Amino acid sequence: MTGLIGTANASDAMCRRQVAAAARTISRYGHEDLTLGHVSVRSATGDSMWIKRKGVALSEVTVDDVIAADLGDEPPRGDLMHYEAIMHHEAYRRRGDINAVIHTHPWYATAFGASDAEFQMLSHDGVLFKDGIGRYSDSSGLITTGPDAERVVNALGSKRVTMLRHHGVLIVGEDIRWAVLAAITLERSIRLQWMASGLGEINPIAPGDVEDLYLEKYRERFLAEYWDAWLRDLEATGFTS
Numbered sequence: 001m002t003g004l005i006g007t008a009n010a011s012d013a014m015c016r017r018q019v020a021a022a023a024r025t026i027s028r029y030g031h032e033d034l035t036l037g038h039v040s041v042r043s044a045t046g047d048s049m050w051i052k053r054k055g056v057a058l059s060e061v062t063v064d065d066v067i068a069a070d071l072g073d074e075p076p077r078g079d080l081m082h083y084e085a086i087m088h089h090e091a092y093r094r095r096g097d098i099n100a101v102i103h104t105h106p107w108y109a110t111a112f113g114a115s116d117a118e119f120q121m122l123s124h125d126g127v128l129f130k131d132g133i134g135r136y137s138d139s140s141g142l143i144t145t146g147p148d149a150e151r152v153v154n155a156l157g158s159k160r161v162t163m164l165r166h167h168g169v170l171i172v173g174e175d176i177r178w179a180v181l182a183a184i185t186l187e188r189s190i191r192l193q194w195m196a197s198g199l200g201e202i203n204p205i206a207p208g209d210v211e212d213l214y215l216e217k218y219r220e221r222f223l224a225e226y227w228d229a230w231l232r233d234l235e236a237t238g239f240t241s
């Protein structure tokens with residue numbers, strides 16, 4: 001599995017393996033919720049996406065559970081398509097800079113999204129979200145229509161993540177590795193904020209230190225190392241895709 005690099009311009013077979021590996025990885029970091037939640041990557045040709053199908057848990061996704069959807073004007077539909085796949089569709093169409101999308105219902109981030117707490121950078125984890133966190137609060141329901149998906153992607157703006165109030169999160173990445181890193185790191189940073197808030201007055205990282213810390217901590221070349229470590233973790237569970 002080493003060498004399964006999660007970059008853009010991957011073959012269709014590699015895209016499907018990326019989605020399966022990413023789904024299983026984030027399931028181990030607080031993102032599992034029944035058979036809900038989905039991961040996708042943009043295909044190498046750019047005109048379609050590969051997305052986890054409806055009906056299986058993130059922790060059990062195989063390459064056979066990853067299906068294609070067109071990124072044309074028609075929203076993704078079909079018996080195997082998640083009802084909320086339209087968020088991925090809209091995000092790829094509006095954000096040419098992203099090649100991976102995750103929608104899940106993680107505990108800490110969803111609790112945060114239901115509060116009026118402000119996101120604080122209290123550790124290196126928080127710095128990944130230096131550009132802020134979007135807030136979609138127009139409704140508490142499922143996102144299944146074009147207009148709702150548009151509003152969610154408006155809330156996302158140019159950020160890595162937006163909260164969906166009372167629901168979950170939408171996370172995007174330059175490629176699958178960055179999206180998985182954001183998914184794991186978002187839960188960690190909000191959990192840490194919750195813990196720190198109960199200990200006393202919080203002291204966020206000084207704003208003047210954030211940019212340098214980001215450049216030092218979140219280097220492109222580190223991502224291959226993280227991705228390979230996640231794959232080794234999956235191999236230990238018997239996952240071979």
Ligand SMILES: [Zn+2]
Pocket residue numbers: 037084103104105167168
């Ligand atoms: Zn959802």
